[in-house]
Amino acid sequence: MAVLEQIRTKAGWLIIIIISVALLSFIISPSDLMRVSDMFSSRNDVGEMNGIVISAQDYSNRMDYYTQVDQILYQSQQNDESAERAKQNAWFSFINKNIFEKEYDKIGLGISNVELIDLAKGNNLSPIIVNLFADPNTGQPNWENINFFWANADGNPERQVLINYLEDEIIKNRKFEKYNTLISKSEYVNGLQIKSGVADRSINVEFNYIVQNYSAERDSSIVVTDKEIKQYYEENKNRFEQTESRDVEYVVFSILPSEEDFERAKEKMEAIAADFAKTPDARQFAIANSDVAPAAKYYKKEELSSDIAEFAFSATKEDIFPVYLDNYSYKTIRISDIKNLPDSVHARHILIRYEQTQESYDAARHKADSLLNVVKENPSLFPIVALTNSADGSAQSGGDLGWFADGAMVQPFNDSCFFQPAGKIMLVETQFGFHILQVTERGKEIKKVQLATIEREILPSKTTLNNIYAMANDIILASEKKYDKFIAHLQEKGIEQKKENQVQRAATQFGTYNGARELVRWIYNANLNDVSDIIEIDNRQQLVIAAVTRIKENGFSPVQEEKPGIEAILRLEKEHQAASEKMKEAINGITTLEELAAKLEVDIKQSVEGTNFGSMYISGLGVEPKLAAAVSGSEENKLYGPVAGDMGVYAYTVTTKRVDEGYTEELEKNRITRASASKSFYDILIKAAKLKDLRPKFF
Numbered sequence: 001m002a003v004l005e006q007i008r009t010k011a012g013w014l015i016i017i018i019i020s021v022a023l024l025s026f027i028i029s030p031s032d033l034m035r036v037s038d039m040f041s042s043r044n045d046v047g048e049m050n051g052i053v054i055s056a057q058d059y060s061n062r063m064d065y066y067t068q069v070d071q072i073l074y075q076s077q078q079n080d081e082s083a084e085r086a087k088q089n090a091w092f093s094f095i096n097k098n099i100f101e102k103e104y105d106k107i108g109l110g111i112s113n114v115e116l117i118d119l120a121k122g123n124n125l126s127p128i129i130v131n132l133f134a135d136p137n138t139g140q141p142n143w144e145n146i147n148f149f150w151a152n153a154d155g156n157p158e159r160q161v162l163i164n165y166l167e168d169e170i171i172k173n174r175k176f177e178k179y180n181t182l183i184s185k186s187e188y189v190n191g192l193q194i195k196s197g198v199a200d201r202s203i204n205v206e207f208n209y210i211v212q213n214y215s216a217e218r219d220s221s222i223v224v225t226d227k228e229i230k231q232y233y234e235e236n237k238n239r240f241e242q243t244e245s246r247d248v249e250y251v252v253f254s255i256l257p258s259e260e261d262f263e264r265a266k267e268k269m270e271a272i273a274a275d276f277a278k279t280p281d282a283r284q285f286a287i288a289n290s291d292v293a294p295a296a297k298y299y300k301k302e303e304l305s306s307d308i309a310e311f312a313f314s315a316t317k318e319d320i321f322p323v324y325l326d327n328y329s330y331k332t333i334r335i336s337d338i339k340n341l342p343d344s345v346h347a348r349h350i351l352i353r354y355e356q357t358q359e360s361y362d363a364a365r366h367k368a369d370s371l372l373n374v375v376k377e378n379p380s381l382f383p384i385v386a387l388t389n390s391a392d393g394s395a396q397s398g399g400d401l402g403w404f405a406d407g408a409m410v411q412p413f414n415d416s417c418f419f420q421p422a423g424k425i426m427l428v429e430t431q432f433g434f435h436i437l438q439v440t441e442r443g444k445e446i447k448k449v450q451l452a453t454i455e456r457e458i459l460p461s462k463t464t465l466n467n468i469y470a471m472a473n474d475i476i477l478a479s480e481k482k483y484d485k486f487i488a489h490l491q492e493k494g495i496e497q498k499k500e501n502q503v504q505r506a507a508t509q510f511g512t513y514n515g516a517r518e519l520v521r522w523i524y525n526a527n528l529n530d531v532s533d534i535i536e537i538d539n540r541q542q543l544v545i546a547a548v549t550r551i552k553e554n555g556f557s558p559v560q561e562e563k564p565g566i567e568a569i570l571r572l573e574k575e576h577q578a579a580s581e582k583m584k585e586a587i588n589g590i591t592t593l594e595e596l597a598a599k600l601e602v603d604i605k606q607s608v609e610g611t612n613f614g615s616m617y618i619s620g621l622g623v624e625p626k627l628a629a630a631v632s633g634s635e636e637n638k639l640y641g642p643v644a645g646d647m648g649v650y651a652y653t654v655t656t657k658r659v660d661e662g663y664t665e666e667l668e669k670n671r672i673t674r675a676s677a678s679k680s681f682y683d684i685l686i687k688a689a690k691l692k693d694l695r696p697k698f699f
Helices: 002-027 030-039 056-074 080-107 113-121 127-132 143-151 157-185 191-202 226-235 259-278 282-289 306-312 358-377 379-389 393-397 411-419 462-479 483-493 517-525 559-587 593-600 625-632 665-677 681-688
Strands: 045-049 052-055 203-213 245-254 321-326 329-342 344-352 400-405 425-430 433-442 445-457 498-503 535-537 542-552 640-644 648-659
Touching: 045 056, 045 080, 052 056, 056 080, 056 157, 080 157, 080 681, 113 127, 113 143, 113 157, 127 157, 143 393, 157 681, 191 203, 191 665, 203 559, 203 593, 203 625, 226 559, 245 462, 245 517, 259 282, 259 321, 259 329, 259 445, 259 462, 282 329, 282 445, 306 329, 306 445, 329 411, 344 358, 344 379, 344 393, 344 411, 358 379, 358 425, 358 433, 379 393, 379 433, 393 400, 411 425, 411 433, 462 483, 462 542, 483 542, 498 542, 517 535, 517 542, 559 593, 559 640, 559 648, 593 648, 625 640, 625 648
Parallel strands: none
Antiparallel strands: 045 052, 203 648, 245 498, 245 542, 321 329, 329 445, 344 400, 344 433, 425 433, 535 542, 640 648
8 A cells, every 4th residue: 555655646746747738738839839848948059168058048138238239339220240249249258257257266366346447447447448438549548538438327228238348348358368467477487498498599500411302203112001091190180180161062143233234224324314414403313313322522623533523623513424334333423512612621629428318418408509608709718618518538638629631520510610611619419419619720722522423223123033043943953952963064054163161150251252141051951962952142142052062070080081181291201211211322431521412413502591409491491490400419520411301301511500699598488488378278268168159050
C-alpha cells in the first residue's frame, strides 16, 4: 500500500501537468503556443560568452535602446548606418558586461562618483565628452555647451536617456583605459633578455659575399610524399587555424533602365521643358516638377561647370538651357534670380537654445525677443549680452564668428547673413535655437545667380524589370539549381561570372554591393555547391544568383585542403637544400671567398651598410633574415657557407665588425615593451570567453 501511495503522489503532479496542457490547447492557438515555446528555445539565441547565453529578445531590446540614443544624438531617422551602429553598440554592451566587467571585478577595478564627475565636466574630461562637445573650428572642448548640457539635465525624458548613456560610456571607456594601463605596466623584461638583445642589435657587420640564385625551373627529380605533407601539417598545425567563411561564385544583374526607357524619359522631359520655358516663375515650376528640389544657393561663375557657367552668366531669365543627360537623370535649367552678393561676411550672434517641449520653446522665444530689444536699443551691449546669455562657444569672444564663406552655415542663418545689409540686428531661428544676429562687415560683392533646375530620374519600366527578371530566371531553369550546370550555362551564354572569397557570416556588404544580409544568410544556410534562387541586394538595385563553392568552419583547415600549399613549401625547401649541398661540395678544400668565386665563376659582392642579428632587410640585397643572423655571429676574415636564404645560397666573409655604442639597454627594453604592448588583451579575453556570435542568423 505504501508503494501504491508513493506512485499516486508522484504521478499526481504529472497528471495535473498533462491536464493543464490539454486545457491550454483549447484556449491558446497552436501558433501562440509556438511563440511561447520559441521564447524559451535556444533556437532564438544570438550568442554566448563565458557560458552566458544572449537571447534574441534581450539583444533586440538593447538594439532598440541604442537606436533611441542614436536618434537623440543625431536628430535623425534610422537608416542603414545608424542601424548598423545600434547593432554593434548592443553587441559590445553584452561583451563589456559578461567579459570585461568580470575581469574588472576580479581585481576590484572601479570608478568613484568623484572620478565620474571629473570625467564628465571637470578638469580631466573623458574622450567621450571631448568628442561630443568639441568646437568644430578648434577641436577643443566647448565648455559653454558642456556646462549648458549638465545644467539642464533634469525634467526631459530624452535628456535623461542621453545622460544615462553618456555616464555608462564614460565608465566603460575609463575602466577599459585603466585595465589596459595595468596590462601594459605588468610587462616584465628580464636583464638577460635585454643584454642579449643589445648584443644582437648593437654589433653591426659588413661582409663580402657570393650568391647562387635558385633556379626558376622546377626540379622533376624532387618528390614530396603524403607522409611528409602530413608530418609538416601536424608539426605546424597552428598555421592552419581558420575562421569561418564561405567562397561564392555568382552572377549579378543590375536593375538599370533600357534604351527605350531613356527615350521615353527624354520625350517626357522635352514636354516639361516646353512648359518650363513659358512659365513666369521658373523656381516654383522647378520645385513642383523636379524629382530633386532645386538648390537655393547663389553661384559664382567658378562654382559651375564651363557650359552651364557660360549659359548662367550670359543668358536672360527667359532663356532655357537645353535638356541634357547627367548619369541617370535628364536635366534642364533656367535662371531664377541674379544678385550681387559677397563671397564672405563677418558676423556675430547670440544663441538661445531650447528643448523639445512647447514650454521650453516659448521661454526661449520670450528670452530671445527681450534680448533682441536690448541690443537693438544699444548695439554696444551686444558683446556683454552674448557673454552672459549665449549658449555657443563664441560667447567668450562676444559672439564673434569671424569671417565665413557663403554656404558655411545652415540655410536660414546663411541667407540672413548674406541677403541683409551690414549692421542690421535680426532674429533668426535654426535647428540649434534662436539666434540674435548681426552682420558687421560684408566682403566685396560679385554677380551670383540662382538656378532653377528640373531633374527627372530615369527609371526602368515595368517591361524592363520583367525582362531583367526573365534573364535571371532563365539561369535558374537552365541550371536546375545544380552547380555544374549553372557554370556551364553561364559560359555557354557568355554571362560574366564573378567570385567573392572569404565571405564572413556577419557581412552586410557583398563585393562592392551594400544591403546584402539576405544573400549572406542564404550563403550560410546553404550546402557546398548549392545554387540560390534570385536574391535582391543593394536596395533592390541588383539581382544575384549565387553558388557556394567552398565552406570553411572555425577550427583547423583539413590537411587535404592545405596539401598543395604544403607540397610547394616542402618542394622549395628540398630544392634549397639541394642547392646548398652543391655549394657545400664546392667549398670543400677552399679557404677564401676569392677562390670560391673563381671556382663557381661568380662575382664577389659587398654589403652596402651594417647588418645585425635583428635585421630582416639587408641593404642592397633584400629580405634575407637567415643571412643576417649568420653573418652577425661570424668572425672576421673567415670563409663561411653555405647559407640557404630566400633568394639563393650564400657564402661570405665578414670584413668589419663594429659596436654601436648608441644602442643602449634602455632602448632595447623599450623595443621589447612596445612589441609586447602590441598584443591586444581584447582578443585574448574574447577567445578565453569562447564567444559565439550567432546574430547573423537573425539580424
